[in-house]
Amino acid sequence: MDLGLRDKNVLITGSTAGIGRRIANLFAAEGANVAICSRTEESVKLAVKEMSLMAEGRIIGAPCNIKDKEDYEKWVADMAEELGGVDVFIPNVSAGGGNDSERNWWKNFEVDVLGTVRGVEAVLPFMQETGGAITMIGTTAAVETFMEPQPYNAMKASLITYAKQLSQAHGDTGVRVNVVSPGPIYFDGGAWDMIKISNEKFFGITEKTHALGRLGTPEEVANCVVFLSSQAASWVTGVNLCVDGGYTKRVQL
Amino acid sequence: MKVRRQQKIQRTTKKQGKNGTPVEVAPKPELGSALIPKERYVSPDYMAQEWEHMWSKVWLMACRDEDLPEPGDHYVTEIRNESILLVRQKDNSVKAFYNVCHHRGNRLVHSFEKPQEAATSFKCKYHDWEYAINGSFMDIPDLETFPQGAPPCGGLTELPCDSWGSFVWYSLNQDVEPLMDYLGIIPEHLDPYHFERMVLTKTLTVEWDCNWKASVDAFNESYHVQGIHKQLLYYLDDLDIQIDCYEKHNRYLIAFGVLSPRVVAPGEIPPAIKVVMKDAGMDPASYEGSVHDIRHAVQKFKRENGPSQGKDYSALNDDQLTDDYHYMIFPNITMNVHADDLMLFRQRPHPEDPNKMLFDYYMYELPDEEFDAEEYRRPLHKQYKYGEVSLGLVINQDAYNLPFVQKGMQSEGYEGLWIGDQELRIRHFHDTLEKYLDSGAVTKK
Numbered sequence: 058m059d060l061g062l063r064d065k066n067v068l069i070t071g072s073t074a075g076i077g078r079r080i081a082n083l084f085a086a087e088g089a090n091v092a093i094c095s096r097t098e099e100s101v102k103l104a105v106k107e108m109s110l111m112a113e114g115r116i117i118g119a120p121c122n123i124k125d126k127e128d129y130e131k132w133v134a135d136m137a138e139e140l141g142g143v144d145v146f147i148p149n150v151s152a153g154g155g156n157d158s159e160r161n162w163w164k165n166f167e168v169d170v171l172g173t174v175r176g177v178e179a180v181l182p183f184m185q186e187t188g189g190a191i192t193m194i195g196t197t198a199a200v201e202t203f204m205e206p207q208p209y210n211a212m213k214a215s216l217i218t219y220a221k222q223l224s225q226a227h228g229d230t231g232v233r234v235n236v237v238s239p240g241p242i243y244f245d246g247g248a249w250d251m252i253k254i255s256n257e258k259f260f261g262i263t264e265k266t267h268a269l270g271r272l273g274t275p276e277e278v279a280n281c282v283v284f285l286s287s288q289a290a291s292w293v294t295g296v297n298l299c300v301d302g303g304y305t306k307r308v309q310l
Numbered sequence: 311m312k313v314r315r316q317q318k319i320q321r322t323t324k325k326q327g328k329n330g331t332p333v334e335v336a337p338k339p340e341l342g343s344a345l346i347p348k349e350r351y352v353s354p355d356y357m358a359q360e361w362e363h364m365w366s367k368v369w370l371m372a373c374r375d376e377d378l379p380e381p382g383d384h385y386v387t388e389i390r391n392e393s394i395l396l397v398r399q400k401d402n403s404v405k406a407f408y409n410v411c412h413h414r415g416n417r418l419v420h421s422f423e424k425p426q427e428a429a430t431s432f433k434c435k436y437h438d439w440e441y442a443i444n445g446s447f448m449d450i451p452d453l454e455t456f457p458q459g460a461p462p463c464g465g466l467t468e469l470p471c472d473s474w475g476s477f478v479w480y481s482l483n484q485d486v487e488p489l490m491d492y493l494g495i496i497p498e499h500l501d502p503y504h505f506e507r508m509v510l511t512k513t514l515t516v517e518w519d520c521n522w523k524a525s526v527d528a529f530n531e532s533y534h535v536q537g538i539h540k541q542l543l544y545y546l547d548d549l550d551i552q553i554d555c556y557e558k559h560n561r562y563l564i565a566f567g568v569l570s571p572r573v574v575a576p577g578e579i580p581p582a583i584k585v586v587m588k589d590a591g592m593d594p595a596s597y598e599g600s601v602h603d604i605r606h607a608v609q610k611f612k613r614e615n616g617p618s619q620g621k622d623y624s625a626l627n628d629d630q631l632t633d634d635y636h637y638m639i640f641p642n643i644t645m646n647v648h649a650d651d652l653m654l655f656r657q658r659p660h661p662e663d664p665n666k667m668l669f670d671y672y673m674y675e676l677p678d679e680e681f682d683a684e685e686y687r688r689p690l691h692k693q694y695k696y697g698e699v700s701l702g703l704v705i706n707q708d709a710y711n712l713p714f715v716q717k718g719m720q721s722e723g724y725e726g727l728w729i730g731d732q733e734l735r736i737r738h739f740h741d742t743l744e745k746y747l748d749s750g751a752v753t754k755k
Contacts, residue, residue, distance in 0.1 A: 155578065157588070157593055248577065
């Protein structure tokens with residue numbers, strides 16, 4: 058199956074580490090031109106250098122604080138100009154979990170919600186003529202009770218609604234909008250790495266809760282994000298794809 | 311070493327003012343690398359030697375000064391089969407006595423580990439022999455029926471007794487050196503914490519199925535964090551630790567509010583470090599910096615906000631505002647010393663069995679501006695068997711494991727402790743213990 062990503066221009070936010078980085082790596086491996094960002098120039102430079110070693114397409118990047126609207130819009134414009142357009146957009150940055158104070162609500166709103174909305178509005182003009190794909194990152198914590206009532210879960214849930222409505226509104230221009238909602242994903246330095254070490258029992262219970270009996274890998278999430286963003290998924294729009302090895306138990310009718 | 315990152319903890323190089331806690335690294339003692347024989351942990355004979363040459367020679371912690379505010383207030387503590395009665399005197403000093411009536415040997419005061427309010431005298435419950443609060447005989451009923459008269463000792467047998475650091479100490483050794491000489495560097499190091507400002511918030515004793523030294527050892531090294539306390543790898547640096555051994559006592563300085571180099575930095579602030587921030591009055595959600603800078607951020611925050619929270623940190627250096635300055639006062643006091651609290655363990659041998667001990671747990675906390683001294687009630691002491699009470703996750707983890715250590719030590723297949731550099735304090739503790747036992751052997755000849 059040809060994903061048809063060769064020479065496509067892909068913008069990914071928060072892509073120098075973690076799941077975002079694996080998504081960027083996979084787009085690069087598929088021959089796409091990839092633009093990345095993170096808050097520090099140092100980490101962007103390092104990631105661009107590392108990714109370029111294995112990429113056939115162009116790998117570019119610049120530091121960007123997506124909480125700063127102007128900075129964020131400038132990053133999108135700069136990357137689009139340098140690559141010559143935008144075909145795929147992955148708003149990946151998240152403020153993460155936490156329920157310490159009301160401030161967590163503001164942070165998840167600012168980073169997860171506005172960090173997606175502002176990016177979408179900045180890239181849509183580039184997709185009006187050529188079509189394109191936007192794949193947002195949700196979480197299974199948005200669709201089933203998880204840990205505690207916290208802003209991360211609720212704010213991520215709002216993205217699923219937003220994506221569905223965007224997909225309806227922009228379908229006529231050939232823009233597809235989908236969400237990938239990962240379940241618990243294990244990787245070095247991830248939240249589940251910490252839980253595995255500090256609370257082995259809970260980690261074990263969580264593994265067993267998965268129908269497939271283990272936690273997912275970032276690559277398994279990246280596979281789905283890249284697929285939904287590719288021509289191979291040309292007839293898929295407005296879906297929320299839970300990538301969780303059977304961690305969630307609801308029937309998705 | 312088994313690490314996933316390289317890390318160097320930044321430590322204060324200067325003490326806080328001229329009376330601050332010294333921070334310099336003590337010279338590393340040459341203690342060799344010999345195996346520590348397991349007999350010290352399991353042998354009734356070694357236990358007897360310890361009693362004869364060590365427990366009966368050293369200074370021991372009894373209670374707090376504030377447990378005895380008024381003349382006549384008294385407190386009973388126990389070591390092995392001895393019961394010690396501590397009594398506040400009219401001149402504000404404290405006297406320690408063997409808690410035994412000279413008549414037929416009855417314990418004079420039957421309570422234990424419980425502050426008792428002003429007695430005007432102590433009357434034995436058996437035959438009403440009565441002693442003044444200074445220990446001298448006040449009344450022997452029917453004295454004329456004792457042809458030999460009253461015992462010539464004149465009253466209760468007194469023991470050396472003194473105070474330091476808000477604690478009352480006693481010794482079973484009539485010829486013991488002065489307390490301050492015995493404590494050595496300890497007062498200079500710990501006075502800046504002003505323990506007298508802290509209030510007791512928890513006190514209990516648990517009988518554990520292990521030798522008392524197995525417990526002391528468990529708190530004297532951080533090498534076991536990666537094994538038993540994995541959750542602490544997201545709370546402290548278990549490798550870059552400053553270990554200082556002094557004459558009898560020792561300490562180590564552990565940075566809190568940091569990650570261990572044995573783990574990769576997570577994208578989010580670990581829950582235990584969030585607690586450090588919240589306890590200081592910071593909102594983790596508002597923190598924008600790196601997880602590696604939180605320790606310094608908390609230090610700075612506490613330095614700036616301590617006074618408005620009613621907390622005087624002026625005698626403490628910045629590291630002391632976050633870190634564990636962990637002291638072991640020979641032979642049996644473990645102090646987890648923090649700016650806002652002191653978690654103190656007193657480890658006592660079981661009266662007969664080297665495979666058992668008494669673990670005394672005390673939590674002292676520095677009151678904040680909301681503390682109401684009028685409302686405060688000293689918690690009551692209770693004694694438990696292992697498993698009847700939780701001491702918090704970390705100590706529960708140790709307590710669960712120690713009986714297995716003690717069982718293992720009794721195996722024919724085990725010779726003794728194979729100690730590494732990270733466990734230097736254990737070697738130093740044994741060196742001090744052996745010096746007591748050796749000096750006893752010399753005296754005997």
